[in-house]
Amino acid sequence: MSITDTAPIAATRDERGRPVKKRREGANVWLSLLAWVVGILFVLPVVWMVLTSFHSEAKAAQNPPAVFAPLTLEGYREFFSGGASPWPPLLNSLTASVVSTALVLLLSFPAAYALSIKPVKKWTDVLFFFLSTKMLPVVAGLLPLYLFAQNTGLLDNIWLLIVFYTAMNLPIAVWMMRSFLSEVPVEMLEAAAMDGAGLSKTLRSVIAPVVMPGIAATALICFIFSWNELLFARVLTATVAETAPVFLTSFVTSQGLFLAQLCAAAFVVSLPVLVAGFAAQDKLVQGLSLGSVK
């Protein structure tokens, strides 16, 4: 970190320290332009989705595209008040994501503590066991869970999804938390022990300040994965516990003029993830790479 932050090297960073030549400068302008073009191409579908969601159905389905058509809330009005209401699925998604994230944090923090601050014997084996469950394809457990739900009357019950989402995110959370907890300097822990601080005092005044951003990142990623999940929600829920992604699948085979409404729906359902993700861009990579990219 310190290398890139110091001014003299940072100033020559893009040229890696050589006097700038005319030809290179020209190449740089083209490369910057290329970066801009690529960035715009990647964001274009998202921009198109948002723009289309504010068009009338007739304008949304025009060929060539009606880019400058007047904006309207028609699509949103139709999405929120036409046909099936999206509010129950959105609330179900919110409940499932928030509650399962809370459960994941509750279970993963002590586990990560036992794997990093005071590691148990063979802690690497335990850590890899957690990761290996993530490699078990989810379809491999789908049928028994479905049969279990059917026989216990838990089908179409949001709590079953919460339990499953907790299990789905727990391994990632344990890995992330472990890597954040191992950033707590040993010296600080020793100093706290020397001063006679108990476990709760150490947790509050030594560990918490260091790992708080890490916990936030873990929570964010668990929330996103739960919010995005489709396969289990589709198989285990029906009308009562339906989640937002399942609700979206009603658009898979829709016919006729519905593009603006579809884009409004896609945007509304993606909005929480977009907001959270943009707000925590760096934490997102660090978390998704299980803490191994700093």
Next chain:
Amino acid sequence: MTSVAEQTGTRAGTAEPPRGGARRASGWIRRAPLLPALIFMIVVTQLPFVATLVISFMDWNAYYPDEVGFAGVDNFRRVFTDVNMRDAVWTTILLTVGVVLLSLVLGLGIALLLDRKFRGRGAVRTMMIAPFLVVPVAAALLWKHALYNPEYGLFNGALTWIWGLFGSDNPPQPDWISNMPLWSVIFALVWQWTPFMMLILLAGLQGRPLDVIEAARIDGANNWQIFRSMTLPHLRQYLELGALLGSIYIVQNFDAVFTITSGGLGTANLPYTIYQIFYQAHDYGRASAAAVVVVAGTIIIATFALRTVSSLFREDPGH
């Protein structure tokens, strides 16, 4: 592996190991925080898998509830001889390898572009991340209807517009999904995953020791030489990490296949096929056998992959 254990072992050394019964008790105190998570994981993920394993040897179709019984390896024989199943295996491999490779290469190129200082670098980075933040089903719907649609999709709309610029009212209007179904799914997924690869590789690039590169340049190394012999080796573990995490998620992809093609036109991958056998055909025995085969395949790949990750965490600097 051992080096990690040793490094972190020093952490355990903060307290003197007690003796005898006290030692056993302290061992359990240490293990206690781990148990809730461990037990929860075993109950929710391992038990269902064991059940799947049992059902895979059973003759069990929900449409014929009276004919439930032991089937031996029949289900497995049917899985291996079923043309659809073999196609699904092939599709899964193509889809995973295609998406991971393309998004890694694209991600690498874009990370290199963004590793330089230029006006609006932050803005470009933010634009790049957007695809990754759209809910997968929403993204798949967006591609299917708003981009690929032959009549009013953006792609054909853009073709009409460009042809119109040159005074032609006869632009090509391909039906993307019917013409190249698997590629349609691959492109949509590459669009979603390139940002992820780019972010990992960018983080890797920014952790490069610049002074060494500086020295190489003074010694007369050109850009390509520096990239080949310094940047690429440094990025290796980040490339491996991206490939591993990408594979884990894309092998299991259901959303894009389900939404864009509904598994039609030869795009049904294993998760989708198993979903169909179970959810539509209600053939529980065969679905379970297929799931077991998928798990076996994944374990083989994961064994190699885990070795890669453990090498990654061996160089855990500072802790």
